[in-house]
Amino acid sequence: MSQMALSEVLEQLPAGVAVLDPSLEITWCNDRLRILAQRDTLPLGQAFYELFGTPEILGPDLCPFHTAIGRGQPARSTLKIDEKRFYDVHVTPLLDHQADGPDAIQSLVTLVRDVSTQVQQQEKLHAIHQAGLELGDLMPQEILEMSVEDRIELLKSKISHFTRDLLEYDNLEIRLTERETLELIPLLAIGMRDEAANRKLFALPEDNGVTGFVAATGKSYLCEDTESDPLYLAGAPDARSSLTVPLTLHDEILGTFNVENPKPGAFSEDDLQFLELFGRELSVALNTLELLVAEKATTVSENTERILREVAGPVDGILNDVAWVLERYIGHEPNVCDRLNQILERTREIKQLVHEVGESIAPRRSHLPPPGRQQRPRIRDKRVLFVDGDESIRRAAHELLERYGCNVETAHNGDSASVMLRQSHYDTVVADIRLEDMTGYECFCQLREINREVPVILMTGFGYDPTHSIVKARQAGGLKAVLYKPFRLDQLLTELEAAVGEPV
Numbered sequence: 001m002s003q004m005a006l007s008e009v010l011e012q013l014p015a016g017v018a019v020l021d022p023s024l025e026i027t028w029c030n031d032r033l034r035i036l037a038q039r040d041t042l043p044l045g046q047a048f049y050e051l052f053g054t055p056e057i058l059g060p061d062l063c064p065f066h067t068a069i070g071r072g073q074p075a076r077s078t079l080k081i082d083e084k085r086f087y088d089v090h091v092t093p094l095l096d097h098q099a100d101g102p103d104a105i106q107s108l109v110t111l112v113r114d115v116s117t118q119v120q121q122q123e124k125l126h127a128i129h130q131a132g133l134e135l136g137d138l139m140p141q142e143i144l145e146m147s148v149e150d151r152i153e154l155l156k157s158k159i160s161h162f163t164r165d166l167l168e169y170d171n172l173e174i175r176l177t178e179r180e181t182l183e184l185i186p187l188l189a190i191g192m193r194d195e196a197a198n199r200k201l202f203a204l205p206e207d208n209g210v211t212g213f214v215a216a217t218g219k220s221y222l223c224e225d226t227e228s229d230p231l232y233l234a235g236a237p238d239a240r241s242s243l244t245v246p247l248t249l250h251d252e253i254l255g256t257f258n259v260e261n262p263k264p265g266a267f268s269e270d271d272l273q274f275l276e277l278f279g280r281e282l283s284v285a286l287n288t289l290e291l292l293v294a295e296k297a298t299t300v301s302e303n304t305e306r307i308l309r310e311v312a313g314p315v316d317g318i319l320n321d322v323a324w325v326l327e328r329y330i331g332h333e334p335n336v337c338d339r340l341n342q343i344l345e346r347t348r349e350i351k352q353l354v355h356e357v358g359e360s361i362a363p364r365r366s367h368l369p370p371p372g373r374q375q376r377p378r379i380r381d382k383r384v385l386f387v388d389g390d391e392s393i394r395r396a397a398h399e400l401l402e403r404y405g406c407n408v409e410t411a412h413n414g415d416s417a418s419v420m421l422r423q424s425h426y427d428t429v430v431a432d433i434r435l436e437d438m439t440g441y442e443c444f445c446q447l448r449e450i451n452r453e454v455p456v457i458l459m460t461g462f463g464y465d466p467t468h469s470i471v472k473a474r475q476a477g478g479l480k481a482v483l484y485k486p487f488r489l490d491q492l493l494t495e496l497e498a499a500v501g502e503p504v
Contacts, residue, residue, distance in 0.1 A: 016112035022105050024048045024065055036087065036112055048110065052087070056080040068093045069105050078115065086119040087112050121270065155285060156188045163190075167274060169259040171236035174247075176255035176286070177203050177215055184208075184215055184255065191260070196235045203253070209233035210244045211256050218253050220245040220272055225264045236260040243267040245276045249283040250488055257282065287486050311350070312398040313391070316410045318347050323423040324416075344424070348407070378497045380405030383424075387417040387431035387443065388459070393485070397430070400489055406496070412436075414443035421450050428455040428499040430483065433469040440469030441476075448478055455480040455499035459487070 016033030018026050024047050034042050037051040048065070049055065058078040061067045067075035068091040076090045090111045095104045163169050171191030175184035182203040189197035201208045203215035210221050210231045223242040226232045232242065239260040247254040257279045261267065326340040384406050386397040394410040401408050409426075411417040414435045421429065429447055433440025440458055447456055457480050458470055465471070473479040481495040 014113075018048065018110045018112070020048055020065075020108040020110055022069065022108070024108070026051075027107065033112055036114060052079060052081050055087075058086075064089055064091045065108060067091075068108060072104065078119070084116060085114070086116045088115045158285075159188055159282065160190060162278070163259070167259075167271075167278060169261075171239065171260040173197065173211075173235060173258045174255065174282075175201065175211060175215070175258075176247075177253060182215075184211060187255070191236050193234065193237060196233070199233070210242065211258055214244045214246050214256050215253055218246045218248060218251075220276060222267055222272060226260075236262075238262045240264040241266045243271060243275055245272070245279045247279050247283045247286070249287055249486070250484060250491070252488070254283055254286060284486050287488075312395065312402075312408075312410075315347055315350065316394070319344060319409055319424075320411060320416050320420065322347070323419045326423055327419055348409075352407070376404040376493055376497065378501050379493065381407065382427040382496070382500045383407045383409065384496065385417060385420055385426045385429045386410045387412075387414065387429065387435070389413060389432065389434070389436050393432070400492065401496070404493065414438040414446060417443065418446050418450060421447055421454065426454055428457060428480070428496060430457045430459060430496075432459045432485075433465060433467070434460075439467040440465075441467065441472040442469075444469065444473045444479065445476070448476075452478070457481045457483060457495055457499060459483045459485055461485045 013030065013032060016030065016036045018029040018033050021027055026044055026046055026048060029042055029044065031042070033051075037043060039051070043051055056079070057063070058080055061075040061077045064075040064077040067073075072093055072095055074090065074092045076088065079087045079089055081087060090113075092109045092111075094106045094109060096106050159174065160172075163172050172188070173186070173190075173192050173196075174188040176187050177183075178185055184201040184203055186197055201212050201215075203212060205213045205216040208216075210223060210229075210233070213219075213231055214221050221231070221242075221244045223229045223232050223244075226234075226240050226242060235242065235258065240262055241264050242258060242260040244256055244258040247257055257275065259267075259275065322340055322343050326337060326344070329336045329340065379401070382405075384397075384401060386394055386408055387410070388394055388397075389412055391412075394412070397410060398408050409420065409424075411420050414431070414437050417429065417431065420426075431440065431443050431447070433443075435443055438446070440460075444456055444458065447454065456473075456478065458473060460470065460482065461484070470479070470482055480499045483492060483495060
């Protein structure tokens with residue numbers, strides 16, 4: 001191919017192409033590089049970095065040109081030009097094989113691609129994930145002391161903030177499904193007509209607009225033009241397009257999330273992806289807030305629940321420490337071992353006494369269903385060891401299961417769980433697959449080696465299992481069940497009933 005033909009080909013590439021000398025001055029470039037640099041003329045003879053002012057180098061090579069020159073190999077990096085422009089730079093050295101070291105570099109061929117869209121999407125996905133963490137951050141003590149109404153208002157303010165500032169949607173409506181009647185109860189409406197916000201809708205595919213269709217089918221719905229869409233019911237003033245996604249948790253439809261825009265075709269597939277992801281995070285937050293879990297009946301007053309919350313962690317710490325000390329004294333100091341065993345039993349009695357006293361004096365709250373302790377007799381008085389590095393999960397295990405008469409004890413890692421199992425009897429062990437000191441499979445094997453009779457249930461978040469612990473445990477045999485966090489209470493109770501009710 002002639003040099004002229006090659007130059008014409010390079011001019012047609014969607015990427016900017018430049019040839020630099022070892023001092024990084026541009027000796028040739030195509031017009032695409034000029035466009036990316038926002039120059040009126042080809043920047044021949046200029047230093048490469050001068051094209052873009054003072055860009056921030058994001059990596060992976062923090063100095064791609066020097067890396068290419070020093071190693072004689074291709075290098076790449078991403079340049080942040082400004083808040084909205086990101087360019088990928090790939091540098092390939094052309095070598096004179098008759099020379100050595102830096103003298104062997106004849107020139108550097110540089111490709112510059114505009115990756116702004118991809119980077120911004122990744123940043124937005126990360127921001128959505130961080131927003132989800134903040135939405136679900138409802139466990140600090142000051143939050144726990146709030147009333148249900150205050151918690152709802154806090155969550156609504158967070159949703160409004162992230163929807164407007166992160167997703168950049170001004171008109172939104174969130175409705176939650178009432179399980180018995182299928183009515184879609186308004187939780188939050190911003191920018192909607194009053195008649196639309198107060199409209200009675202049901203989770204039915206017909207005669208209930210887009211919202212009812214999405215709630216009934218669990219499928220997202222993109223309305224390109226409200227004036228021609230047969231399902232659309234008027235919501236925001238002058239709205240010409242809308243996007244509605246289901247709020248789901250473990251295949252259960254909790255409600256709907258709807259956003260609207262005055263322009264036709266205002267929402268893209270990217271908007272659909274972002275809203276669905278944010279909807280998943282919101283569903284987890286709603287579950288954490290206990291807005292939608294009717295089974296979470298309590299048999300004690302809020303004050304007694306608070307006492308139990310505060311006692312559970314320290315009690316588990318004492319049990320863990322005493323079991324650790326006891327394991328090291330066995331066979332050496334029988335009297336010390338006896339005393340340590342007494343401490344274990346008396347420590348367990350403390351929490352049980354608090355629970356029993358609180359239960360006996362607590363008034364029943366009329367809006368809750370009958371006490372759960374009478375509804376799950378198979379797990380009453382069963383001892384469950386919960387193993388998870390997340391303090392909020394360990395705390396939740398106490399709060400949820402002890403309402404049904406379970407005796408819950410927790411461990412924060414696999415080694416601590418093994419010590420507890422060697423020193424005490426448990427009817428079942430529930431362990432997360434992501435522990436700080438070992439994989440879920442290693443923990444599973446260690447527990448089975450200590451006691452092959454105890455049923456083991458593994459937990460994972462949204463099916464995420466990078467070490468394939470669940471597959472390996474199933475292949476090894478003896479895995480009782482798998483729970484997916486954030487777990488629904490009825491699923492947790494069902495799996496525990498199955499585990500303690502049958503031999504492994």
